[in-house]
Amino acid sequence: MAICKLFIRILKIQNAIPARSMCGYLQVEPGESEICSISYEKPTNVLQRTHKDLSDVTPFLSNTFNLAAYVNHSKTLQNLIDLNVNISKFEKKPYIIEKLLKLDFEKNMKSHIVFLSDYVNMEQMGEFFTKNPMIFCEHLEDLKTRVNYLESKRFSDSEIKRIISKNPYWLNFSTIRIDRRFGFYQQYFDLSGKNVRCLATTQPKLITYNLHHVKCNTFAIKEEMGFKDEEIKLLLLNKPKLWMINQRMLIERFNYIHNIMKIPHTTILENAGVLLSRVFRIKQRHLFLQSLGRAQYDPKKVNYVPIKALVEKTDVQFCNNFAKCDIDDFNMFLKTL
Numbered sequence: 001m002a003i004c005k006l007f008i009r010i011l012k013i014q015n016a017i018p019a020r021s022m023c024g025y026l027q028v029e030p031g032e033s034e035i036c037s038i039s040y041e042k043p044t045n046v047l048q049r050t051h052k053d054l055s056d057v058t059p060f061l062s063n064t065f066n067l068a069a070y071v072n073h074s075k076t077l078q079n080l081i082d083l084n085v086n087i088s089k090f091e092k093k094p095y096i097i098e099k100l101l102k103l104d105f106e107k108n109m110k111s112h113i114v115f116l117s118d119y120v121n122m123e124q125m126g127e128f129f130t131k132n133p134m135i136f137c138e139h140l141e142d143l144k145t146r147v148n149y150l151e152s153k154r155f156s157d158s159e160i161k162r163i164i165s166k167n168p169y170w171l172n173f174s175t176i177r178i179d180r181r182f183g184f185y186q187q188y189f190d191l192s193g194k195n196v197r198c199l200a201t202t203q204p205k206l207i208t209y210n211l212h213h214v215k216c217n218t219f220a221i222k223e224e225m226g227f228k229d230e231e232i233k234l235l236l237l238n239k240p241k242l243w244m245i246n247q248r249m250l251i252e253r254f255n256y257i258h259n260i261m262k263i264p265h266t267t268i269l270e271n272a273g274v275l276l277s278r279v280f281r282i283k284q285r286h287l288f289l290q291s292l293g294r295a296q297y298d299p300k301k302v303n304y305v306p307i308k309a310l311v312e313k314t315d316v317q318f319c320n321n322f323a324k325c326d327i328d329d330f331n332m333f334l335k336t337l
Helices: 001-015 075-082 094-101 105-116 122-131 132-139 139-154 157-166 175-188 193-202 210-222 229-238 247-259 267-272 272-276 279-292 315-323 326-336
Strands: 023-027 035-038
Touching: 001 105, 023 105, 035 279, 075 094, 094 132, 105 122, 105 139, 122 132, 139 157, 139 175, 157 193, 175 193, 175 210, 193 229, 210 247, 229 267, 247 272, 247 279, 267 272, 267 315, 279 315, 279 326, 315 326
Parallel strands: none
Antiparallel strands: 023 035
16 A cells, blocks of 8 residues: 555656656747747656665555555554454455555554453454454544443453453444443343343343344244243343344244154253254254154153253264264264155
């Protein structure tokens, strides 16, 4: 970018030079008003020898899809690489590259890094800035105000660190927007202040998530899956990630577990993590247990298998602890599906 600016400046200087110094000038003899002659100055030989240092003269850098062309000329990019920032992630977002190249590391970025080091571990710093490089475009005073807001809402230091480190975009939201988000979840799900703090700490990304998506998943859980308001509240606090997954996939998982496997709402509520697993994984293990006559999910009956066994542990552990068979038998069964 600096070379590009230098090149443009040279062009502007050349354009500003009077015509007489570049190609010639008009000579009008006294008394001659209509007829004039043109004489040209001898152009400078561009190949003549010089004693000036031209080592810093490099080719003009045009628009590029690869930041590698700029790294050797940008101290900002070099410092980001030293922080383990994966700058290749920015190549598909030209507006980010344009903003970063305009920033001075000492003036615009260093103070942000020092401030964030109190809330993000150094090992995670590179990943943090890879996900949210636009944090450098936020005023440092605004970042401090947003942290102070969390403190005023009685979040502990450890909770604030978790929120900022787990959701790199949190500090890009103004205190007004965050306050409105807190109010939405508190009223929409009838939560207490303690519940909101718990939700924000457990899943910080949900607070800044698309609210339309949250409402659609709430509708699916209540109207299509049949959970009651109090049960929805428990699901939200225990497994808030359910509100961040695709609605179609969520309903598909519930239909298989509830309608095909005949697992009641109460059992699903106690083991809500099964709704976070892919259907094919649940289906594979369920059908295998069914082929062995061990698909028994009622704790009051013999050969009981907890429903969480369908989504947790490795296949070897599943076979040893619940299917009571060798892993080779399970692998052979999978080939028949």
